Amino acid sequence: MKIKTPKLRLSTPLCIKRPLPVQQAELDILRPRPRLSVDQWALQRRILSKKTSKIAGPWSHEYVPFAVEIMQALSDNTVREVWLKKNVQGAGTSIGENFIGQTVDEDPCPMGVVFPTESSLKKFVRTRLKQLFSSTPSLIRHLPAGDIEKFRTGQETELDNMFLFLMWAGSAAEMASVSLCRIILDEVAKYKGEVGGEAGAIESARDRVTTFPDRSKIFALSTPILAGDIFDIEYSDTDQREYWVRCPLCGQRHVPAWEYVRLDKDSAGGLLRPRDYLQGDCAHYVCPVCEKKWTEMQRWQASQAGVWAPQDCRVDGAGKITGKIFSNPKRGYHASAFMVYPGFMTMARLAYEWARADIAWKAGYRQPKQSFYNKRCGLEWQEKEAVTEESVITAHIGEYLQEIVPAGVQMLTAGVDVHDDHFWLLVVGWGWLSECWSIYEARIESGDTRELNNYDCLRQQLAVYWPLKDNPDEMMGLARIAIDCNYRKEVVLDFCRQCTELPIVPVRGDDGVKGSHRAGDEGGLKRFDLNVNRLKDKLYRLFYESKTPGAGFFHLHKDTSAEVIRHLTSEEKKTVYKKGKRPRKGWMPKAEGAPNHLWDCAVYATFAAELAGATMLRDPVKAAAAAAAAKKMVTERMGARKIRTKY
Ligand SMILES: [Zn+2]
Numbered sequence: 309m310k311i312k313t314p315k316l317r318l319s320t321p322l323c324i325k326r327p328l329p330v331q332q333a334e335l336d337i338l339r340p341r342p343r344l345s346v347d348q349w350a351l352q353r354r355i356l357s358k359k360t361s362k363i364a365g366p367w368s369h370e371y372v373p374f375a376v377e378i379m380q381a382l383s384d385n386t387v388r389e390v391w392l393k394k395n396v397q398g399a400g401t402s403i404g405e406n407f408i409g410q411t412v413d414e415d416p417c418p419m420g421v422v423f424p425t426e427s428s429l430k431k432f433v434r435t436r437l438k439q440l441f442s443s444t445p446s447l448i449r450h451l452p453a454g455d456i457e458k459f460r461t462g463q464e465t466e467l468d469n470m471f472l473f474l475m476w477a478g479s480a481a482e483m484a485s486v487s488l489c490r491i492i493l494d495e496v497a498k499y500k501g502e503v504g505g506e507a508g509a510i511e512s513a514r515d516r517v518t519t520f521p522d523r524s525k526i527f528a529l530s531t532p533i534l535a536g537d538i539f540d541i542e543y544s545d546t547d548q549r550e551y552w553v554r555c556p557l558c559g560q561r562h563v564p565a566w567e568y569v570r571l572d573k574d575s576a577g578g579l580l581r582p583r584d585y586l587q588g589d590c591a592h593y594v595c596p597v598c599e600k601k602w603t604e605m606q607r608w609q610a611s612q613a614g615v616w617a618p619q620d621c622r623v624d625g626a627g628k629i630t631g632k633i634f635s636n637p638k639r640g641y642h643a644s645a646f647m648v649y650p651g652f653m654t655m656a657r658l659a660y661e662w663a664r665a666d667i668a669w670k671a672g673y674r675q676p677k678q679s680f681y682n683k684r685c686g687l688e689w690q691e692k693e694a695v696t697e698e699s700v701i702t703a704h705i706g707e708y709l710q711e712i713v714p715a716g717v718q719m720l721t722a723g724v725d726v727h728d729d730h731f732w733l734l735v736v737g738w739g740w741l742s743e744c745w746s747i748y749e750a751r752i753e754s755g756d757t758r759e760l761n762n763y764d765c766l767r768q769q770l771a772v773y774w775p776l777k778d779n780p781d782e783m784m785g786l787a788r789i790a791i792d793c794n795y796r797k798e799v800v801l802d803f804c805r806q807c808t809e810l811p812i813v814p815v816r817g818d819d820g821v822k823g824s825h826r827a828g829d830e831g832g833l834k835r836f837d838l839n840v841n842r843l844k845d846k847l848y849r850l851f852y853e854s855k856t857p858g859a860g861f862f863h864l865h866k867d868t869s870a871e872v873i874r875h876l877t878s879e880e881k882k883t884v885y886k887k888g889k890r891p892r893k894g895w896m897p898k899a900e901g902a903p904n905h906l907w908d909c910a911v912y913a914t915f916a917a918e919l920a921g922a923t924m925l926r927d928p929v930k931a932a933a934a935a936a937a938a939k940k941m942v943t944e945r946m947g948a949r950k951i952r953t954k955y
Contacts, residue, residue, distance in 0.1 A: 345383035347376050349410035357443035371649045372399040373612050374551050381639045382407050388637040391546045392529035395686040398643045400529045404492050405440045407527055412450050416469035417489035424498040429476045433459050477509040487519040493528040497539035532688035536885040540688045545887040546640025548619035550900050551647055553610035558598035559625040564646035565899035566685050570594045571659050582663035591659030604650040611647040644686040693893055694848050694881035698873055701851050710865040711748050713737055713776045713784050718925045720784050723912030724791040725905045726757055731766050734909035738922040741859035749872055749906055757796050763803045770810050788920035790815045790912035801830050815912055843911045844895045878904035
């Protein structure tokens with residue numbers, strides 16, 4: 309049998325005539341893989357070691373919702389520097405580790421890590437870096453021979469695709485010629501010679517990344533120490549983002565702060581013993597909008613729904629950011645213990661630490677209180693120019709009733725603050741030498757304040773005459789009213805033009821005004837731009853510096869509520885340090901977004917009083933005596949005349 313062998317036409321290669329389809333697996337290899345961003349890398353690859361983390365196992369964003377945007381910023385091409393001002397045991401160091409991990413595993417480039425001292429660097433390598441590599445399988449393969457003992461401090465460590473430079477601030481000079489793409493500056497506030505001095509390691513870090521102008525990234529993080537130190541000044545140059553948590557009870561947002569933690573007090577109004585806070589249910593976070601107490605789990609829900617927003621912005625319930633948003637290649641994030649998972653920190657624990665710090669403070673030791681601000685609130689310690697404490701101002705609450713003009717008042721003025729759909733009003737009585745009395749304060753619900761028609765309720769309220777205590781048949785009207793025209797300028801100006809029967813003037817705060825105020829013209833209507841810092845200084849004297857009723861003392865009526873007190877204590881005077889500018893003293897809110905409306909109203913009412921000539925008022929006793937003397941003289945003369953006429 310003959311076997312037919314098939315004819316092979318070798319001259320025509322098979323593969324050209326009938327190409328084999330490329331397999332998907334081959335395509336996957338050929339196509340460049342999209343690089344994981346820092347947050348994605350953490351989620352997919354990072355394993356937390358039991359030795360360093362309270363919660364071990366694969367990384368989850370669940371326990372650190374606020375860390376996600378920070379990690380995304382580290383992978384954002386438009387961002388050059390990320391500054392994190394943080395509480396201790398926040399997620400800061402972990403974010404730094406994820407940044408190292410993502411760089412080594414996904415995006416190799418020369419990277420530097422700088423610590424304040426050699427010992428702090430060695431501790432980081434020993435307790436954190438080695439754990440990071442040994443517990444995360446995708447990282448260990450990048451080390452030579454997979455050996456975690458190969459890290460070298462003070463010089464370069466060669467990984468499979470990149471160099472990692474582990475440095476401390478003092479060693480920076482030795483490596484000045486090295487060019488880097490990514491740098492982590494850890495615990496910047498502790499850099500030697502940086503406190504108030506020249507910015508050695510920070511500037512040299514900036515010099516070293518110039519070779520990678522469109523890729524470089526500096527991640528600087530620290531627990532803050534002092535206002536005006538190098539970290540504070542650098543941070544002030546960023547967009548200073550705050551984390552707006554969402555109240556699970558009312559749906560509104562605010563930036564969490566120590567001011568909103570209410571501590572139970574003893575019968576004398578003092579703090580309880582520290583351990584009482586730890587053991588009992590004596591410390592609560594209270595939503596500043598709805599005034600309801602949160603449980604720890606509600607606080608955690610609020611944090612999970614948080615949104616970052618740049619300084620001077622506001623965030624509504626739905627998470628929409630309004631305000632001045634501009635692109636800044638320097639991002640700043642402020643993290644505090646109030647946004648932390650309750651398993652890591654509770655308000656009871658914070659209250660315990662605060663009560664201990666308060667005892668030390670009263671004994672003359674500042675450090676524990678400073679440490680609380682630095683390490684828990686993530687805030688720099690500030691020597692206050694003017695402290696506005698509730699305990700001081702509550703001592704101004706007197707026995708007289710509201711809505712009745714006490715003896716001594718010679719003139720009434722009012723201040724009005726305009727909001728979306730309501731007004732805040734404060735009526736103040738003025739006497740000799742700036743002794744003054746709160747008469748009435750109210751939030752007037754009006755409906756949309758863009759509509760002039762909705763101002764009628766305010767107009768009626770301002771036309772009210774108030775009865776005198778000494779003589780209820782006699783009434784006193786407002787001598788002058790100042791209304792804020794900053795927010796709804798055109799409508800408020802029209803309102804002022806409309807109310808010809810009222811002595812009303814439009815005013816607005818202006819930081820640029822030197823001296824007392826500046827008058828502007830609004831089509832025949834006079835507008836006053838106020839130096840609010842000066843007026844607030846004056847109110848500070850009236851509310852906080854004068855301790856005894858009399859000249860220069862601001863009395864509060866008997867029914868002054870806790871809410872009024874909170875408004876009046878919402879700001880304090882601080883020195884502000886800005887990069888490239890001279891330090892400036894000024895009044896600032898204690899917490900971002902804290903209600904301060906009646907404090908503003910008091911400022912406007914004070915200006916209205918100055919306009920109306922309250923400083924020229926006479927001593928009522930002397931005035932009465934002079935009036936009596938004049939009367940006596942007249943009657944004597946009359947008497948004398950009468951006597952004469954008798955003769
Ligand atoms: Zn609320």
